[in-house]
Structures are given as structure tokens and as C-alpha cells.
Amino acid sequence: MATIAASAAAPLERQPTDWASPEMQGRIAARYRAERNFRRLGAGALMVAAGFLAFLLFTIVRDGWTGFLRTEARVEVMFDAATLGVDPAALRGPGAQAVLARADYVALMDKAALQLGPASDMLSDAAWLALRDRLVADPTLIGRTETLWVPVRSSIDLLAKGKYDLDAPADSRGVTDREVSDWRWLDSQGRLRTVFNQAFIGNADSTEPELAGIGGAALGSLFTLFVTIAIAFPLGVFSAAWLEEFAPRGRLADIIELSINNLAAVPSIIFGLLGLAFFLNYAGLPRSSPLVGGITLALMIMPVIVIAARVAIQAVPPSIRDAALGIGASPIQVVFQHVVPLALPGIMTGTIIGISRALGETAPLLLIGMRAFVTDTPQGLTAPATVLPMQVFLWSDDVQRGFVEKTSAAIMVLLFILILMNSVAIYLRNRFERRW
Amino acid sequence: MNTNPAQNAAIGHNHVPKMTARNVNVFYGQKQAIKDVSIDVSPEHVTAFIGPSGCGKSTFLRCLNRMNDTVDGARVEGRIELDGQDIYAPVMDVVQLRARVGMVFQKPNPFPKSIYENVAYGPRIHGLARAKADMDNIVESALRRAGLWDEVKDRLGESGTAMSGGQQQRLCIARAIAVDPEVILMDEPCSALDPIATARIEELIDELRGRYAIVIVTHNMQQAARVSQRTAFFHLGTLVEYDETPAIFTNPQQTRTKDYITGRYG
Numbered sequence: 044m045a046t047i048a049a050s051a052a053a054p055l056e057r058q059p060t061d062w063a064s065p066e067m068q069g070r071i072a073a074r075y076r077a078e079r080n081f082r083r084l085g086a087g088a089l090m091v092a093a094g095f096l097a098f099l100l101f102t103i104v105r106d107g108w109t110g111f112l113r114t115e116a117r118v119e120v121m122f123d124a125a126t127l128g129v130d131p132a133a134l135r136g137p138g139a140q141a142v143l144a145r146a147d148y149v150a151l152m153d154k155a156a157l158q159l160g161p162a163s164d165m166l167s168d169a170a171w172l173a174l175r176d177r178l179v180a181d182p183t184l185i186g187r188t189e190t191l192w193v194p195v196r197s198s199i200d201l202l203a204k205g206k207y208d209l210d211a212p213a214d215s216r217g218v219t220d221r222e223v224s225d226w227r228w229l230d231s232q233g234r235l236r237t238v239f240n241q242a243f244i245g246n247a248d249s250t251e252p253e254l255a256g257i258g259g260a261a262l263g264s265l266f267t268l269f270v271t272i273a274i275a276f277p278l279g280v281f282s283a284a285w286l287e288e289f290a291p292r293g294r295l296a297d298i299i300e301l302s303i304n305n306l307a308a309v310p311s312i313i314f315g316l317l318g319l320a321f322f323l324n325y326a327g328l329p330r331s332s333p334l335v336g337g338i339t340l341a342l343m344i345m346p347v348i349v350i351a352a353r354v355a356i357q358a359v360p361p362s363i364r365d366a367a368l369g370i371g372a373s374p375i376q377v378v379f380q381h382v383v384p385l386a387l388p389g390i391m392t393g394t395i396i397g398i399s400r401a402l403g404e405t406a407p408l409l410l411i412g413m414r415a416f417v418t419d420t421p422q423g424l425t426a427p428a429t430v431l432p433m434q435v436f437l438w439s440d441d442v443q444r445g446f447v448e449k450t451s452a453a454i455m456v457l458l459f460i461l462i463l464m465n466s467v468a469i470y471l472r473n474r475f476e477r478r479w
Numbered sequence: 480m481n482t483n484p485a486q487n488a489a490i491g492h493n494h495v496p497k498m499t500a501r502n503v504n505v506f507y508g509q510k511q512a513i514k515d516v517s518i519d520v521s522p523e524h525v526t527a528f529i530g531p532s533g534c535g536k537s538t539f540l541r542c543l544n545r546m547n548d549t550v551d552g553a554r555v556e557g558r559i560e561l562d563g564q565d566i567y568a569p570v571m572d573v574v575q576l577r578a579r580v581g582m583v584f585q586k587p588n589p590f591p592k593s594i595y596e597n598v599a600y601g602p603r604i605h606g607l608a609r610a611k612a613d614m615d616n617i618v619e620s621a622l623r624r625a626g627l628w629d630e631v632k633d634r635l636g637e638s639g640t641a642m643s644g645g646q647q648q649r650l651c652i653a654r655a656i657a658v659d660p661e662v663i664l665m666d667e668p669c670s671a672l673d674p675i676a677t678a679r680i681e682e683l684i685d686e687l688r689g690r691y692a693i694v695i696v697t698h699n700m701q702q703a704a705r706v707s708q709r710t711a712f713f714h715l716g717t718l719v720e721y722d723e724t725p726a727i728f729t730n731p732q733q734t735r736t737k738d739y740i741t742g743r744y745g
Contacts, residue, residue: 292551362588366651368549370601370658371578380604381590 103451103458110452113240113253114203115192116166116229120155120174122184127151134182143182148175152193159234162225167194167253192236195229197252197445202226203235206448217444243452247420248434252445255438257453259420263333263413263428264402264460266421270337271344271401276394278341279348280383283390286349287356288378307346314343315407323411331412331427339407344397351393355386388475395468399461405432431457497522497662497692498543498580503557505538505547512538514716515557520662525684525693527707527724529700531739534713536696540664543694544580545573561662578605580662581655586671587647589639589654594631597639597650598622601658617657625653626683645676649683656687663687665695669702681706700740704728712736 061067124131127146134142152171156163170193177191178184194200198218201207203226207218229235247259282303290296318339322328328335359382367377383390408414413429414437421428429437435457438450496519505513513535520526520543528536538547545566547553559566566576578601589597598618599608608614618635622628627649631642639650648668655663665684669677684693684706697703703710704724711721712735720727720736731737 360588362584362586363590364549365546365582365584366588366590366654367600368546369544369577369582369584370604370654371574371576372600372604373574376604380600385591 103454105451106448107451107453107455109204109206110448110450110455111240111243112204112237113242114195114200114235114237116159116162116195116199117190117192117234117236118155118158118166119188120151120177120191121188122174122178122186123151123154124185126154127185129185131185134185139182140179143175143179146175146178148172148178159229162199162229165196165199165222165225165229167196168251169249169254170194192238194242194253195235196222197443198222199226199229199235200253201445201448203230203237204448206444243449247418248416248429248437249418252443252449255446255449257431257434257456259417260429260431260434260453261456263417263421264430266333266424266428267336267340267408267413267430268398268402270334270424271340272394272398274338274341275345275348275397279345279394279397280352280390282345283349283352283356284378284383287353288374288382303346303349307350309343310406311343311404312406312410314339315410317342318407318411329425329427331415331417331429332425333421333428334424335411336408336413336428336430337424339411340401340404343404343407344401347397347400348390348394351396352386352390355389355393356382358389359385388471392468392472395464395471399464399468402430402461402464403432403457405430405436408433431460495522496520498559498561500539500542500559501557503539503542503555503559505535505542505556506552506554507550508552512716513542516713516716516718517557518711518718518721520692520694521709522661522692523689524708525688525695525706526709526711527703528694528696528711528713529698529703529739530713530719532698535716536711536713537666539713540666540694540696543662543664544577544582546577546582548573578658579660580664581658581660583648583651583655583663583665583668585667587644587651589642589647589650591638591640593636594622594639594642594650595635598653598657601654605658607658621653621657624656624687625649626679626686627653643676645672645679648672648676648680652680652683652687656691660691662692662694665693667696667698670698677702700728712739714739 127148128150129142129146133139136142148171152166152174155174156166156170159165173191173193177189195203199222202218202223207216207223209216209223213220226235242254243256243258245258246254246256249255286296286299290299318335322335322338323330328338363381363385364377367381368374372380408430412427414433415427415429416437417427417429431453435450435453438446438453498520499518501517503513503516504511516535516539528540530536541547542555542559543566547555555567561576561580564571566580590600592600595618598621599614602608602614602617608617619628619632622631627646630646631637631650639647642650648671652663652668669680672680681702684695687693688708695703695706707724709721710724710727712719712727712731712733714735720731720733722732727736728740731740
């Protein structure tokens with residue numbers, strides 16, 4: 044007892060630290076080990092993530108790049124007025140275009156296809172369109188023979204691209220012996236070529252893979268995003284400006300802030316239900332239209348824009364507000380001549396990220412009917428349309444083999460646009476970023 | 480010793496004061512930042528507000544052009560007049576008040592725009608220039624008066640934020656002058672500047688004296704002694720003493736003033 048009391052009374056004298064002791068060396072080694080392990084773990088995590096991404100991109104590009112190509116067959120077409128069912132005399136009159144538009148190109152195509160011998164039915168059902176386009180462009184071809192390249196059936200197209208495993212048993216390789224022999228015959232005659240697929244870029248959806256295109260969906264996306272930006276950007280910026288600069292601090296502002304943050308986390312399909320219930324059923328706006336799709340997506344991304352804009356507005360230093368107020372700018376002038384312009388790069392970045400999200404969104408648009416099969420490019424904001432991710436979804440669902448490459452090609456187009464938009468966001472951020 | 484603030488608010492009787500404050504109290508929420516301050520601001524002199532940090536001198540300055548309106552929870556009691564008009568009266572337009580009572584801040588805060596636009600912004604929003612030529616005149620004369628014209632006349636299109644700190648502060652003074660104010664409030668205008676830039680600003684203040692009523696807040700007593708003719712000493716939210724500058728520095732009437740001047744606290 045006495046010794047305890049004594050030692051408590053007189054604290055131990057502190058020994059000089061031995062920085063070279065074995066315990067100390069062990070501690071240093073442990074520290075280095077921990078750091079090495081952490082670095083390995085971090086690098087490993089990154090490698091796994093990069094691996095997944097590379098695998099994804101690789102499979103998409105491998106399957107999809109041929110979607111941008113199309114196989115065509117060479118046919119010599121005699122533009123014979125009798126087969127076309129047109130009166131040559133009528134072509135000299137003022138109604139020539141109307142006469143040409145009504146001519147029987149299918150019959151002409153069927154006749155021309157006979158020169159392909161055994162493979163005469165291997166041309167695309169819509170091959171006659173090539174004849175029409177050619178003749179309408181140059182009506183003097185009537186009575187003359189012209190060499191034309193017309194699309195072939197999807198199975199021949201895929202054979203030409205080497206998409207089938209020809210060594211596999213006939214019942215499991217997905218293509219008939221006749222199609223294979225027709226392809227071999229056409230190929231041996233030198234009648235096939237594989238070229239860039241303009242139809243894929245320009246056309247809308249089709250039941251025939253060789254005719255289906257991404258153009259209609261891209262235009263639909265463009266229209267939809269136009270509506271989305273036109274609504275969400277001003278609404279978001281004004282909301283953020285009001286919340287940051289004018290709203291009285293208090294319970295109401297807190298509730299609004301909380302609601303906006305929660306709104307940003309609402310599953311997108313809920314917005315689709317809202318669009319269905321309100322815009323279609325109550326307001327009676329046209330189903331499947333970019334107008335309704337755009338409004339629905341605008342509601343979805345508005346909270347994202349509000350949050351980004353508020354952060355950007357907060358980052359504008361108070362000294363700028365003081366400066367403007369100090370020479371007699373009104374609060375509105377301070378906000379719209381100084382604060383918002385200075386916050387604009389940040390607002391733009393947030394907006395572009397929101398728009399990227401809207402561009403890739405499918406679920407809410409399913410509910411408002413934008414999964415419709417639309418074979419025409421949309422003519423306006425109220426016409427039926429589909430969008431890029433929806434096109435991917437529709438094609439991925441299709442049983443025809445030819446749509447596999449189209450699906451991947453459409454994904455490539457979608458990813459390309461997304462990367463482009465994000466690059467613009469990064470560029471804007473770096474170009475206009477200010478340091479105070 | 481005169482301890483009644485209402486009585487020591489005025490010094491001499493040879494000038495009609497430009498601004499007068501009577502029994503001003505300022506509250507931030509529950510906290511009282513200014514207690515019963517009364518003071519007259521002379522139109523022809525530079526008035527310095529000195530005092531230790533947190534004594535309320537900047538708070539009081541910001542009452543003179545109602546910049547405290549923008550602070551949440553700030554409340555001002557008492558009466559402040561500009562040329563006999565109550566600036567807190569409902570009929571007073573605060574935007575016009577701030578044009579008449581200009582302000583220069585502690586940290587130079589030019590707009591991230593061109594030098595020309597910095598100066599032209601105030602006259603533009605108040606509609607002071609009818610034509611481009613008018614505006615050019617206003618900008619040139621403001622920059623000349625701020626002693627900046629010769630340095631920037633060839634690069635008016637360059638950004639105001641690309642200049643040195645001292646030039647930026649003079650640009651801010653030019654920006655305040657451009658709207659032709661009657662009073663200029665300066666809130667520690669040199670605290671972010673090096674000694675050479677500070678000397679330049681002090682010269683400028685001396686040149687502007689007489690044309691504008693100038694009120695300067697400073698924590699630097701030598702600066703107050705150099706640039707001002709009147710000095711007010713604030714402590715803990717009260718106006719302790721207000722007198723001719725030489726009198727404050729050579730013959731302070733209050734012990735607290737004396738202690739502060741001689742460096743006992745601060």
C-alpha cells in the first residue's frame with residue numbers, strides 16, 4: 044500500500060524515447076505494410092471496375108460495329124414503263140411526280156430480281172424503295188437500264204458479315220441450307236458488297252432488321268430533350284435563385300429544401316405514373332408524344348438542376364453581392380446580373396448531367412406510351428415517337444437475329460451521345476471555372 | 480468629462496452635418512451589437528471610426544447605407560438621417576440611398592468583368608448616361624479621380640480581377656465614385672493591401688476629401704491619424720469618444736480611449 048501511494052505521489056520520470064528500438068522499427072514496418080496494402084486494394088478495386096467497363100464496351104463494340112454496315116446486291120434494272128404501269132406520255136406533263144410516286148416498283152423489282160437466279164427471293168422486301176428513289180431523282184431513266192445496289196434479306200446480310208457458325212449442325216445454326224447456298228452463289232457471282240448503312244442512321248424502326256434505323260429514335264430523343272430543357276432549366280434556375288437569394292429562412296424553406304432533395308431520389312417510374320395519370324388521363328395530352336415525355340422527364344431532372352444551381356449560387360462569394368448592393372443594385376439586379384451569370388458554369392454542368400440522365404431514361408417513358416412501334420421519323424412534338432434507350436429496349440426484345448447487332452449499334456450511338464454531352468459538361472466546367 | 484453620447488455627437492457648429500445618427504441600437508437576433516450611438520458626419524472631413532475588433536465600428540458603418548438590411552435577423556433602432564431625411568423611413572428608396580452613400584469594402588471586390596464595365600455598371604443601372612460618349616466621360620473621370628486612369632487607360636477591356644490588389648481597391652473606389660455619391664463609406668479599405676498600396680489609397684482619400692463626405696473604418700490608429708480630421712472611438716458597441724483627430728490622439732478625454740491609443744488593449 045505504501046509503495047502504491049508513493050508511486051502515485053511521485054510520477055515516474057520519463058525515459059528518453061528510443062527511436063531505434065525494435066518495437067519502434069516494428070511500428071514503422073507495420074505502417075508501411077498498411078500503406079502498401081491500402082494501395083494494392085485501391086488499385087485492385089480500380090482494376091476490377093475498369094475490367095467490367097472494358098468488357099462491357101468490348102462486347103458492345105464487337106457485336107455492334109457491323110450494325111453500321113449493310114450488305115447490298117447488284118442488279119441491273121431496266122426501267123420499263125410497261126412493268127411500272129406508267130404511261131410515258133404522262134411523264135412529260137405537270138403531274139409527272141405524282142405518276143412516278145404511284146408506279147408499280149414492286150413488279151419492276153420482282154422482274155429485275157429474276158437475274159439473281161436461285162437467289163431471286165433473297166432481296167429485302169423493301170428493295171423496291173431503292174428503285175423508286177432512283178427514278179424519282181432522275182425520271183429520264185425510263186426505258187433505260189441502270190445498275191443498282193439494293194439491300195438483301197437480313198439472313199444474307201448476316202451471312203456476309205460472318206455472323207453464323209457454318210460448321211454447326213443445320214438445325215442449331217439459325218440459318219437454312221438454302222440461304223447458305225444462295226449466299227454462296229451471290230457471293231461467287233460478285234454481286235454482293237458490304238457498305239456503310241445509311242438506312243440505320245436515317246430510318247426509323249422497322250420489322251425488317253436490314254431496314255430498321257436509329258434516326259427516328261434519335262430525333263424523338265432530340266424532341267423530348269428539347270421539351271425537357273425548355274421546362275426544367277428555367278424552372279430549376281428560378282427555383283434555386285429564389286431559394287438561395289429571396290426565400291425567408293425558416294420552417295417553410297426547410298420543408299421545401301427537404302422535399303426537393305427527396306424528389307431527386309424518387310424512382311423514375313413514379314414520374315412515369317404521374318405523367319400517365321396527369322398529362323395523359325387528366326390533361327388529355329397526346330400519348331407517346333415527345334411533349335408528354337419531355338414534361339415527365341423535366342419533372343424528374345428538375346430537382347437535380349435545382350440542387351446543382353443552389354450549390355453553384357452558394358459558391359458565388361458574398362463580396363460580389365456586397366459590391367453590387369453597395370452601388371445601388373436592386374436585389375433582382377444583383378441576382379440576375381451578377382450571381383446567376385457567375386454561377387452559370389456550375390448550373391450548366393448540373394443541367395447537362397441531368398439531361399444525360401434524361402437521355403438514358405426508359406422507365407417513365409414506358410408508362411406514357413413511348414414504347415410504341417413507330418416506323419416514321421416523328422414530325423413534331425405531338426407526333427408519336429420513341430427515344431434511343433427505348434429503341435435499344437425494343438430491339439433487344441426482338442426475336443430476329445438481325446436485331447442483335449442493331450441493339451449493340453444503338454447502344455453505341457446512345458453512349459456516344461452521352462460521352463459527348465459529358466465532355467461538354469467537363470469542358471464548360473474547366474473553361475469557366477473561377478477561383479476566388 | 481462629457482459622457483453623454485448625444486452631446487458629444489457633434490463637434491463644433493460650423494458645418495451642417497451630412498449625416499446624423501441619434502440613439503442608434505443594432506441587434507443581431509438577441510445580441511446587441513451597437514448601443515445608443517449618436518454621431519454627426521461632417522460633409523467636408525474624413526471621419527475615422529477606430530476601436531478594437533468586434534467593437535461594432537463596421538456594423539455601425541453598414542447602418543449608414545442600410546447594408547445591414549441584407550443580414551438575417553439584424554434590427555436597427557434609432558434615427559439616422561442623410562441631409563435631414565430619415566434613411567430608415569418607409570418612403571426612403573434603399574437602392575437610391577446606396578447610390579448616394581457609396582461603399583468600399585475591406586477586400587477589393589471588383590466584378591469579374593472588364594475594368595470599363597466595373598465602373599460603368601453603377602451609372603448604367605441608375606440611368607446616369609444617355610449615350611456611349613456620356614458613359615465614356617463618366618468612366619474616365621471616375622478613373623482619373625481614383626488615380627487609376629493613367630495605369631489602365633490602354634487596357635480598359637481587361638478583367639478587373641487581373642489587376643494588383645491596390646489597383647483593384649482603387650477600381651472599387653472609382654466604381655463607387657462613378658455613381659456620383661455624396662458620402663463614401665470605407666470599411667477597412669487597406670487591410671488587405673501592402674504598405675505601398677496603402678499609402679496610395681491614403682493619398683487618394685486625401686484628394687477626395689471635400690468633394691465627398693468620407694467615413695473610414697480602420698483598425699490602424701496611425702492610418703486614422705494620417706487620413707482623418709475627426710475620429711470616433713468605439714468600444715463594446717458604444718461610442719466612447721468623438722473629437723477632432725489631433726485631440727483624440729494627443730489629449731483623449733476618456734480613460735478607455737487613452738488606454739486604447741497607448742496600446743493597453745486592442
